[in-house]
Amino acid sequence: MGDQSVVSLANDSQSGSPVTIPTLRWEEPPEGPVVILLDQTRLPTEEVELVCTDVLALVDAIRSLAVRGAPVLGLAGAYGVALAAARGFDVAEAAQLLASARPTAVNLGYGVRRAAAAYRTALVGSADPRRAARAALAEARALHAEDAAASDRMAGHGLALLKELVPGGGYRVLTHCNTGALVSGGGGTAFAVAHAAHREGLLRRLWVDETRPLLQGARLTAYEAARAGMTYTLLADNAAGSLFAAGAVDAVLIGADRIAADGSVANKVGSYPLAVLAAHHNVPFVVVAPTTTVDLSTPDGASIEVEQRPGHEVTELASPRAPVTEAGPGIQVAPLGTQAYNPAFDITPAALVTALVTENGVASPVTAATLAALAPAEAG
Numbered sequence: 001m002g003d004q005s006v007v008s009l010a011n012d013s014q015s016g017s018p019v020t021i022p023t024l025r026w027e028e029p030p031e032g033p034v035v036i037l038l039d040q041t042r043l044p045t046e047e048v049e050l051v052c053t054d055v056l057a058l059v060d061a062i063r064s065l066a067v068r069g070a071p072v073l074g075l076a077g078a079y080g081v082a083l084a085a086a087r088g089f090d091v092a093e094a095a096q097l098l099a100s101a102r103p104t105a106v107n108l109g110y111g112v113r114r115a116a117a118a119y120r121t122a123l124v125g126s127a128d129p130r131r132a133a134r135a136a137l138a139e140a141r142a143l144h145a146e147d148a149a150a151s152d153r154m155a156g157h158g159l160a161l162l163k164e165l166v167p168g169g170g171y172r173v174l175t176h177c178n179t180g181a182l183v184s185g186g187g188g189t190a191f192a193v194a195h196a197a198h199r200e201g202l203l204r205r206l207w208v209d210e211t212r213p214l215l216q217g218a219r220l221t222a223y224e225a226a227r228a229g230m231t232y233t234l235l236a237d238n239a240a241g242s243l244f245a246a247g248a249v250d251a252v253l254i255g256a257d258r259i260a261a262d263g264s265v266a267n268k269v270g271s272y273p274l275a276v277l278a279a280h281h282n283v284p285f286v287v288v289a290p291t292t293t294v295d296l297s298t299p300d301g302a303s304i305e306v307e308q309r310p311g312h313e314v315t316e317l318a319s320p321r322a323p324v325t326e327a328g329p330g331i332q333v334a335p336l337g338t339q340a341y342n343p344a345f346d347i348t349p350a351a352l353v354t355a356l357v358t359e360n361g362v363a364s365p366v367t368a369a370t371l372a373a374l375a376p377a378e379a380g
């Protein structure tokens, strides 16, 4: 792990402006360049920054979910390549280590490839590793700026869609996992849409699924919603059914880790059951993701590799790092030796998705054709 330092972040709830959270940034102190992350395993109880001086610390941070969520994983990958280049680490090896740190979020490999391609092109052109390192950093910064701009555009398109799907405002929106500023260079994906509705006074309530087993909803989305001054209510994931049955959900907004060419959506495990519930109750199920999350080279949902995580995350509470106490194992809740099924993601078929909101516009229905029109194949 990298070095740690405690920070105190201002609360944005009064300003009405987008939530600004320094999720990931590049700095160049005299000792050499570093990537600094807000350690998401410590939130909400502690705001601690993790200073990664080398690629291995960054890979460790990705695996342990200190940095997590599809778009920001792309940034971590790109800055990781820049860090390797600037620190004289073998760039091809760094790219391989970073890209394979987690398998499902397509953005990770995308960010790595972009920075590594910029590095290689500059090296071929100049034969100067320092110039190539600067090119990799410039590419990471460009991706960062693009991601922030994509958040703003998704928020705009998503809010316009909500206004069509749920006329009259007063939205009660259900969300799963964490999709706000913590996962992005900007305001995020699904959360950014809810936040835009909140800023216009149109959001009545954000229902926040706790998101077992690692509690990204309870720890991170509730943290972001509180900072933004939203009215929100936390629920255990298995309470969602009764919420739909009570007619208390107007729309579901979620993000995505990878969207296959047929429109299948991989997102945090528990998303698919929400899509089934939404279809049964005739509630719009909306996926919000930048086009960098669309992977036209993966033909369908069955071809998406779903990360399987350690069983102790299920057999213990607040594991792998206890968010309530300092660190160490969680609280054992199952008999020792219990086997656990712990996929990090599930796949929602396109037929259950009412609409996909990207920075380039909205696909509805989500089909191979509407998807390809919004997200052209990755260049190069």
Ligand code: MRU
Residues within 6 Å of the ligand: 065, 068, 069, 070, 071, 105, 176, 177, 178, 179, 183, 188, 189, 190, 216, 254, 255, 256, 257, 267, 268, 269, 344
């Ligand atoms: O395992 P995580 O916390 O990285 O999973 C994150 C999610 O599933 C998010 O919903 C997804 O990355 C979309 S965020 C834009």
